[in-house]
Amino acid sequence: MIPADDPGFEALARKISGAGFAVEAYKDKCIRRRIAVRMRACGVHTYADYQALLDRNPTEYERLRDALTINVTRFYRNAETWNLLRRELIPRLCAPGAGEIRAWSAGCSSGEEPYTIAILAAEYLDGCGRSGELDRLVVDATDVDRLSLERAMAARYRPENLTEMPAELAQRYLEPVGHELQIAARVRRRVFVRRLDLNSRRPPRRDYHMVVCRNVLIYFDRPMQERLFQIFADSLVPGGYLVIGKVETLFGAVRERLILVDPRERVYRRPA
Numbered sequence: 476m477i478p479a480d481d482p483g484f485e486a487l488a489r490k491i492s493g494a495g496f497a498v499e500a501y502k503d504k505c506i507r508r509r510i511a512v513r514m515r516a517c518g519v520h521t522y523a524d525y526q527a528l529l530d531r532n533p534t535e536y537e538r539l540r541d542a543l544t545i546n547v548t549r550f551y552r553n554a555e556t557w558n559l560l561r562r563e564l565i566p567r568l569c570a571p572g573a574g575e576i577r578a579w580s581a582g583c584s585s586g587e588e589p590y591t592i593a594i595l596a597a598e599y600l601d602g603c604g605r606s607g608e609l610d611r612l613v614v615d616a617t618d619v620d621r622l623s624l625e626r627a628m629a630a631r632y633r634p635e636n637l638t639e640m641p642a643e644l645a646q647r648y649l650e651p652v653g654h655e656l657q658i659a660a661r662v663r664r665r666v667f668v669r670r671l672d673l674n675s676r677r678p679p680r681r682d683y684h685m686v687v688c689r690n691v692l693i694y695f696d697r698p699m700q701e702r703l704f705q706i707f708a709d710s711l712v713p714g715g716y717l718v719i720g721k722v723e724t725l726f727g728a729v730r731e732r733l734i735l736v737d738p739r740e741r742v743y744r745r746p747a
């Protein structure tokens with residue numbers, strides 16, 4: 476929510492929204508901090524001057540958008556959560572069968588999260604002697620940030636991005652390309668990267684077995700978070716899992732719709 480007590484800020488917020496970035500859904504403090512970063516970088520001191528600069532220099536919109544969408548991510552970020560997925564959720568999702576295994580990484584940034592999901596599925600299936608079944612996996616990876624999506628599509632990473640991932644997984648599912656590491660083609664093919672603004676309130680589909688949305692909700696205000704929780708619940712099949720970030724909490728009416736499976740790792744399930 477942008478308070479109406481600051482005309483300069485209000486006008487700037489309206490302008491940014493008009494250009495297609497729905498600032499009003501984000502926490503006010505978060506938006507102000509990020510705009511301040513860009514204003515400092517451009518050497519302007521008032522919201523009105525920054526607005527004039529946006530008029531003069533449209534590429535500044537891109538930089539502002541990059542600043543507003545905080546893209547920090549890593550492979551296997553918060554290892555305990557991934558260990559739980561590896562041990563319990565992935566084996567259940569990859570139960571023998573012929574059907575698709577569908578997951579959605581919402582707010583996937585540069586791809587480390589969706590590729591971690593695909594790597595864990597590949598590892599499990601390889602370990603069971605069912606490598607061919609990896610073709611059943613579909614991981615939709617969505618984000619609003621253009622640059623992050625380009626990186627996710629390239630699927631090449633610096634070794635520093637992999638420090639939390641168990642070494643045997645990194646060795647098996649990433650291949651050296653110059654100074655970087657690239658996700659192995661058979662895993663990369665299972666991840667479908669595309670742009671989706673969570674403000675559009677439309678999930679890519681409504682039959683996911685797992686939705687992972689971590690460290691994204693914290694930037695939104697409470698009404699938007701509640702709307703997103705409902706969208707995630709709507710997008711799961713009965714029995715499907717929702718995984719949110721370790722510092723995020725499910726609240727509001729959706730608590731009637733999802734069962735808490737693991738309070739520490741913030742895993743929920745839609746009743747079967």
Ligand SMILES: C[S@@+](CC[C@H](N)C(=O)[O-])C[C@H]1O[C@@H](n2cnc3c(N)ncnc32)[C@H](O)[C@@H]1O
Pocket residue numbers: 544545546547548549552581582583584585588617618619620623671672673674688689690691694
């Ligand atoms: C801190 S990163 C989290 C990345 C990853 N989920 C993780 O936990 O490592 C937050 C991501 O949310 C994305 N994001 C912010 N607002 C969004 C929106 N309206 N729609 C889709 N993605 C958004 C950002 O672009 C950024 O990539």
